[in-house]
Amino acid sequence: MGVSESGILWGGRGTEPEAVDRFYSVIPAGGIGSRLWPLSRAAAPKFLHDLTGSGQTLLRDTWNRLAPISGPHRIMVVTGRAHRAAVEEQLPELTDENVVLESEGKDSSAAIGLAAAILQKREPGVIIGSFAADHVINDNRRFRQSVVEAIAAADAGYIATIGITPTEPAIGFGYIKCGEPIDVPGAPDALAVEGFVEKPSLSTARKYVAAGTYLWNAGMFIARADRLLEQLGKTQPELLAGLLELADAWDTPRRGAVVDQVWPNLTKIAIDYSVAEPSAKEGLLAVIPGDFAWDDVGDFGSLAKLQSGGRKSDLAILGENARVLADSSSGIVVSETGRLISLIGVDNIVVVDTADALLVTTSEHAQRVKAVVDALKLSGRTDVL
Ligand SMILES: Nc1nc2c(ncn2[C@@H]2O[C@H](COP(=O)(O)OP(=O)(O)O[C@H]3O[C@H](CO)[C@@H](O)[C@H](O)[C@@H]3O)[C@@H](O)[C@H]2O)c(=O)[nH]1
Secondary structure (H helix, E strand, O other): EEOOOOOOOOOOOOOOOOOOOOOOEEEEEOOOOHHHHOOOOOOOHHOOOOOOOOOOHHHHHHHHHHHHHHHHHEEEEEEEHHHHHHHHHHOOOOOOEEEEEEEEOHHHHHHHHHHHHHHHHOOOOOOEEEEOOOOOOOOOOHHHHHHHHHHHHOOOOEEEEEOOOOOOOOOOOOOEEEEEOOOOOOOOOOEEEEEEEOOOOHHHHHHHHHHHOEEEEEEEEEEEEHHHHHHHHHHHHHHHHHHHHHHHOOOOHHHHHHHHHHHOOOOOHHHHHHHHHHHHHHEEEEEEOOOOOOEOOOHHHHHHHOOOOOOOOEEEOOHHHHHEEEEEEOOOEEEEEOOOEEEEOOEEEOOOOOOOOEEEEEEEEEEEHHHHHHHHHHHOOOOOO
16 A cells, blocks of 8 residues: 555555545446346336346445445445435445435436535545446456556546457447556556547447557546546536536535526536546546456347356346246347246347337347337337336
């Protein structure tokens, strides 16, 4: 362990991190995971499911991963009002002051920015790390080491992120172009970021993967709260003003009235566009290459891969009461009903059986499930969403 000038404790490479002073974890739990429909629903989004077979929801797994870093009393969850009860059931340790309930999702800049503004007001100088509620990470110890390095980079003034070596030209991720090592005490693996491109086209993603100098952005941002807000204000001054107004009123009796007035007008924009891309252009983004397996389990193709340990020939079966008869078939079956499902001679199949909706597709087409959800929305069939 070491102590930086500002008093932050860190654990460098090879040391086991301890709860880090002045650090707050933030878990933005929004979105419905529409490419995992009909398993993931508005009422039960992806983060409320056990997709790994750990016996715990992804949200609980995320909490358990972060608690040793920030301490369990320093984890803030930002989620929709509708999910309050489910989140509290999953996280009984979560105190009221650490829950931010949104009347309406306003995208990640607002969710993470509001957490930063509230925490900065309560504790000036705090460092925050934002981590999705619904990702899968296979090695919590290595993950923690990367986060502790990212905290050291944040303490030095960077917006830090954790990058993952790409395995395919995915178009749903941000790409980080790695530069030279930067000299930050406590962050021996930190690299400068030469560029950040959110969700490039397939041809660009192919070039990035072939170049070998790009990492996937895993959606983890670690920064001093004041620095994050400063960066946000450069590109989104109105959004920042709204968030600061909310934060000012948050711990006062004025909260309800200010929320009613300010919330509807907050600009919807992803933090990747409002903070990450512009910070990279200014040389303020740093990346710690993550030395662990990471998956955002974005669609049933990824889920099948995750469940079968990457073996294409296997059939993964999810669901406590699943009853499946399979002959010469591979892919994934998710059963919520317990209805008997038989498969004969089908490869890379995806079958998701729920009480009111059945999905049949293939791993290759799994990304297109979002189009079904969009069509259902358009036709007003929100009862099955
Ligand atoms: N509370 C709350 N959280 C939100 C909201 N909108 C987004 N989030 C949360 O912010 C995170 C990122 O939002 P997504 O909308 O899921 O982003 P994405 O398209 O998957 O892309 C991001 O993640 C990728 C990795 O999974 C990155 O590769 C990419 O660059 C980007 O950061 C997720 O944890 C999501 O729950 C919101 O309105 N409210």
